[in-house]
Amino acid sequence: MLEAYLKDALVARLTAWADDEVVLAQRLSEWVGHAPILEEDIAIANLAQDELGHAKVWLELRQELDGSDPDRLVYFRDPLEFQNAVLVELPKGDWAFTMVRQYLFDAYENLWLKEATRSVYAPLAEAASRILKEERFHLKHSSLWVERLGQGTEESHRRAQEALETLFPYVRQLFQPLPGDEALVEAGVVPDLKALEAPYLEEVTAHMVRSGLRPPEGGYVPKSRQEHTEYLWSLLAEMQSVARWDPEAKAW
Amino acid sequence: MVERYWEALKGVKDPEIPVLNIVEMGMVLGVEAEGEKVRVRFRPTFSGCPALRLIREEIEKALREAGAKEVEVVEAKAPWSTEDMAEEARRKLLGYGVAPPLPLPLAGKDPPCPRCGSQEVVLKNTFGATLCKMLYQCAACGEVFEAFKTV
Numbered sequence: 001m002l003e004a005y006l007k008d009a010l011v012a013r014l015t016a017w018a019d020d021e022v023v024l025a026q027r028l029s030e031w032v033g034h035a036p037i038l039e040e041d042i043a044i045a046n047l048a049q050d051e052l053g054h055a056k057v058w059l060e061l062r063q064e065l066d067g068s069d070p071d072r073l074v075y076f077r078d079p080l081e082f083q084n085a086v087l088v089e090l091p092k093g094d095w096a097f098t099m100v101r102q103y104l105f106d107a108y109e110n111l112w113l114k115e116a117t118r119s120v121y122a123p124l125a126e127a128a129s130r131i132l133k134e135e136r137f138h139l140k141h142s143s144l145w146v147e148r149l150g151q152g153t154e155e156s157h158r159r160a161q162e163a164l165e166t167l168f169p170y171v172r173q174l175f176q177p178l179p180g181d182e183a184l185v186e187a188g189v190v191p192d193l194k195a196l197e198a199p200y201l202e203e204v205t206a207h208m209v210r211s212g213l214r215p216p217e218g219g220y221v222p223k224s225r226q227e228h229t230e231y232l233w234s235l236l237a238e239m240q241s242v243a244r245w246d247p248e249a250k251a252w
Numbered sequence: 253m254v255e256r257y258w259e260a261l262k263g264v265k266d267p268e269i270p271v272l273n274i275v276e277m278g279m280v281l282g283v284e285a286e287g288e289k290v291r292v293r294f295r296p297t298f299s300g301c302p303a304l305r306l307i308r309e310e311i312e313k314a315l316r317e318a319g320a321k322e323v324e325v326v327e328a329k330a331p332w333s334t335e336d337m338a339e340e341a342r343r344k345l346l347g348y349g350v351a352p353p354l355p356l357p358l359a360g361k362d363p364p365c366p367r368c369g370s371q372e373v374v375l376k377n378t379f380g381a382t383l384c385k386m387l388y389q390c391a392a393c394g395e396v397f398e399a400f401k402t403v
Contacts, residue, residue: 039377039387046379053300053383123329130299130331133403134383141378 002121006187007065009180010121012083013190014062015073016178016225019084021055022074023232024105026239027092036095043141047102050134057127064123075243079232083225087170089232096149096159097167103142104171107204109135115191124189143207150211161213169219171204172197178225257283257290260318264310267303268382271348274307278336281328288321295328298383298403334402350385351399359402365390366397 002010028048035041059070088105092098113135116128149160175197177185184190208215243249261280266272274280274294281293292311296304304327312323334353342352351363362373370392377387385398 042381042387043377043379046383049300049302049383050298051300053298057299126329126331130329133331133333134298134300137378137386137401 006184006189009184010189011062011066012178012180013184014058016083018055018058019082020088021051023084024088025051026235030092047138054131061123061127075240079228079236085173086222086229089229089235091231094159097163099142099145100160100163101167103146104167104204106135106139106142108174108200110139111196111200112191112193120188147211150213157212164213165216168215169221172221253285254283256318257285257315260314264314267306271344272341276338276341290315290320291324293326293328295330295332297332300383345400349397351397353400353402363399365393365395367395368393
């Protein structure tokens with residue numbers, strides 16, 4: 001099925017994707033019970049649950065390759081072992097920050113998942129098409145919010161613009177290849193993320209401009225997925241606390 | 253014998269839409285029996301579905317009650333689509349007050365109101381009380397209703 005020399009590279013790639021989803025799901029879940037209106041509370045709980053489900057899909061693909069236990073990976077790895085991008089670990093901020101980040105992430109997922117449905121590695125192609133079906137609803141939701149905030153009141157516009165200025169440089173980290181990616185791309189196993197960066201930036205910039213927002217130029221882009229902010233520590237401390245408190249628990 | 257197991261699986265409901273069973277949902281891909289051992293291949297609808305574990309347990313219980321001594325439940329990776337739902341399931345959804353999924357080429361379009369049939373509906377929320385549904389309101393009769401996502 002998969003050539004042996006590609007295995008480690010794919011394990012690393014799947015882990016990076018899964019960690020993005022897990023960390024973002026945790027950030028989204030922080031809104032449950034606190035969202036601005038009831039319908040949004042429901043929506044954001046759905047988003048969180050979906051992202052967590054997607055993490056599970058990636059980690060189960062990894063399990064097939066190296067026998068690792070998805071629960072152990074999520075609840076018992078230390079922050080420095082997490083491979084998520086900085087974008088998803090930043091604190092949830094205000095509603096504009098959360099929705100702008102969600103849009104930036106959803107647009108990225110929709111783009112690369114579409115490419116991944118053509119992977120020569122059948123389990124990955126199938127997983128991508130399954131997840132893509134769900135991600136389309138995410139993008140619909142978050143892109144509407146960006147428009148609403150950008151063109152809403154003076155205050156919503158200001159907050160959305162501020163969020164965009166903080167977040168925009170970080171999205172470029174999502175397209176940075178991992179050391180093993182080149183071989184995977186060459187073999188047709190994963191899409192060439194680097195090649196998707198330009199179409200992505202074009203698409204999201206167009207949507208921001210339509211929404212009356214202006215993406216900033218430049219900014220700091222983290223160099224690797226080993227780079228984290230202090231925010232990841234507190235996020236994981238909370239997320240992992242129950243599992244670490246009682247690792248033998250069979251039911252919570 | 254396999255027929256009996258299929259019948260037993262029709263007794264397993266989707267816990268989030270209790271009028272539908274997992275067979276008419278198109279979640280069961282195959283049942284194989286070898287002596288008293290039964291192997292079921294099934295696929296989840298939405299990947300984050302919290303009911304998965306419960307459904308697996310219910311499958312096992314139903315098959316044991318139908319005479320199986322050993323049950324193996326295998327989760328398939330193949331993506332599920334609303335196209336896999338039986339016509340009967342769509343009718344039941346409608347009767348339950350939930351707008352059934354549209355044919356796949358119409359994904360992204362709004363479903364008619366399950367109460368009065370009007371096409372004048374407004375999307376209130378892309379998400380609903382469960383992962384598989386959206387929230388609409390009918391502009392004609394005022395009904396607030398859930399619609400099954402077309403995937």
